[in-house]
Amino acid sequence: MSPLSWIATGSLVTWVWLLLGQGFFWRTDQRLPAPSPAPDAPARSPGGPWPRVVVVVPARDEAEVLPLSLPSLLAQDYPGPAEVILVDDGSTDGTGRLAEELAHGRTGLPLAVVRPGEPEPGWTGKLWALRHGIALARAREPEFLLLTDADIAHEPDSLRLLVAAATGHRLDLVSQMARLRVASGWERLIVPAFVYFFCQLYPFRWINRRRPLATAAAGGCVLLRADTAERAGVPEVIRQAVIDDVSLAKAVRRAGGRVWLGLADRVDSIRPYPDLADLWRMVARSAYAQLRHNPLVLLGTVAGLALVYLTPPVTLVAGLLAGDGPAAWAGGAAWAVMTGTYLPMLRYYRQPPWLAPLLPYTALLYLLMTVDSAVRHYRGQGAAWKGRTYARPEAAPDR
Incomplete structure (x- = not known):
C-alpha cells in the first residue's frame, strides 16, 4: 500500500x-424525556403542586430580538407560580425599557427588570447579569431557575414540559439546545454543522447516562434546581467562563447533580447570522x-x-x-x-x-x-x- x-x-x-x-453522537433522538412513566400521572413535584419557577434572562443590547422572544416567555401556560426577571446588562439600545413596554398591560407571567451596572473585575458580562438575576430570584424561594438567553423563543408549553421532565426524572439540570435559525445560505451551510460538531465533542447519550461519560449543557435554555445551584456555588465558581454552559454543567455535576441535555423541539433561537462574517x-x-x-x-x-x-x-x-x-x-x-x-x-x-x-x-x-x-x-x-x-x-x- x-x-x-x-x-x-x-x-x-x-x-x-x-x-x-x-x-x-450523530443520532438526533435525545429529546426532552416524557414527564412520567405513567401516561395519566400528573407532571408535577411528587405529592404536591407545581413548583415555583423564576425565569432569569440576561440581556445586553437585545432590542432587535426582544419583541419576538420576551412575549413567548410571558405567555407561558405554566400552571404553577412563575415570574420573569430580565437583567439589563449595560445595554445602550433601550433593551430594559423595551422589555417593560412589552410587558405593560399584558396578561401572563409578571416581569421585573433590573440593571446591575458594569461587571466587576473577574466576571464575564453574562455571568455578572446571572449573578444579580439569581440573587433576586432566590428571595422568591423558587424550586427551579430557568436560565434562558434573550434571543430564545419558547413555545407556550416549554416551561411546563421542562419542569415535568426535571421532576419526573429527578434531574437537577435540564438543558435543551435551541434550534438555531437557518434561513440564509451561510446559515444552512454552517449552523447544522455547528450543532453536529458540538454533539460529536459532547455526545448527548454519554451526558444523559446515570454514570455519565461527558458533561455539557446548552446555555440558551437551562432549567436548574435552585438548591443545586446554591450547593454548586453557581454562578460565582464559573464567573470568568466564556463557555459558561459547559462550565455550569460541570459545576452541577461536581455538586452531585444529575444533568440532561438534548435537542429542542419547542425552543428556538431567533438571532440572525445572515452573513459569513x-x-x-x-x-x-x-x-x-x-x-x-x-x-x-x-x-x-x-x-x-x-x-x-x-x-x-x-x-x-x-x-x-x-x-x-x-x-x-x-x-x-x-x-x-x-x-x-x-x-x-x-x-x-x-x-x-x-x-x-x-x-x-x-x-x-x-x-x-x-x-x-x-x-x-x-x-x-x-x-x-x-x-x-x-x-x-x-x-x-x-x-
Whole structure:
C-alpha cells in the first residue's frame, strides 16, 4: 500500500470508530424525556403542586430580538407560580425599557427588570447579569431557575414540559439546545454543522447516562434546581467562563447533580447570522477558549480536523488522479460514512440532503475560524462580545 492509501485507511478507520464508538453522537433522538412513566400521572413535584419557577434572562443590547422572544416567555401556560426577571446588562439600545413596554398591560407571567451596572473585575458580562438575576430570584424561594438567553423563543408549553421532565426524572439540570435559525445560505451551510460538531465533542447519550461519560449543557435554555445551584456555588465558581454552559454543567455535576441535555423541539433561537462574517465572529470568539488557550491543543485540533474531515475527499481525488485504487476506495468510503452521519442533523434542521457531502468544506471553515480565534487571543482581542473583550477568560474550569 502507498503512503496515500495508509492515510486514507487511517481516516476510514477513524470514521468507523466515530460511527460506532462515540456515543452515537450523530443520532438526533435525545429529546426532552416524557414527564412520567405513567401516561395519566400528573407532571408535577411528587405529592404536591407545581413548583415555583423564576425565569432569569440576561440581556445586553437585545432590542432587535426582544419583541419576538420576551412575549413567548410571558405567555407561558405554566400552571404553577412563575415570574420573569430580565437583567439589563449595560445595554445602550433601550433593551430594559423595551422589555417593560412589552410587558405593560399584558396578561401572563409578571416581569421585573433590573440593571446591575458594569461587571466587576473577574466576571464575564453574562455571568455578572446571572449573578444579580439569581440573587433576586432566590428571595422568591423558587424550586427551579430557568436560565434562558434573550434571543430564545419558547413555545407556550416549554416551561411546563421542562419542569415535568426535571421532576419526573429527578434531574437537577435540564438543558435543551435551541434550534438555531437557518434561513440564509451561510446559515444552512454552517449552523447544522455547528450543532453536529458540538454533539460529536459532547455526545448527548454519554451526558444523559446515570454514570455519565461527558458533561455539557446548552446555555440558551437551562432549567436548574435552585438548591443545586446554591450547593454548586453557581454562578460565582464559573464567573470568568466564556463557555459558561459547559462550565455550569460541570459545576452541577461536581455538586452531585444529575444533568440532561438534548435537542429542542419547542425552543428556538431567533438571532440572525445572515452573513459569513456574523457566523465567523460567533465561532471565533470562544473557539480558542474551548481549547484552554493551549497552542499544543490547537495544533492537535487542526491536525485532527484535517485527518477526519479533509483527508477523505482529498485522498479520493488524489487516488483517482494517481490511479491508486486503495487510496481512492478508502477515501471515498470514509467520505460516505461522514456524509451518512450528517444526514440526521440535516433532517432535524429540515435541510436538503445534498448539503451532507459539503461537510468537509464546512469543516475547513471551522478550522480557519478556530485558528483565527487563537490569533485574536494573542493579539489581545480575546473573546469579544457586544463591545466587551475578555483578554484571557477561562473556558470550563474543573474546580
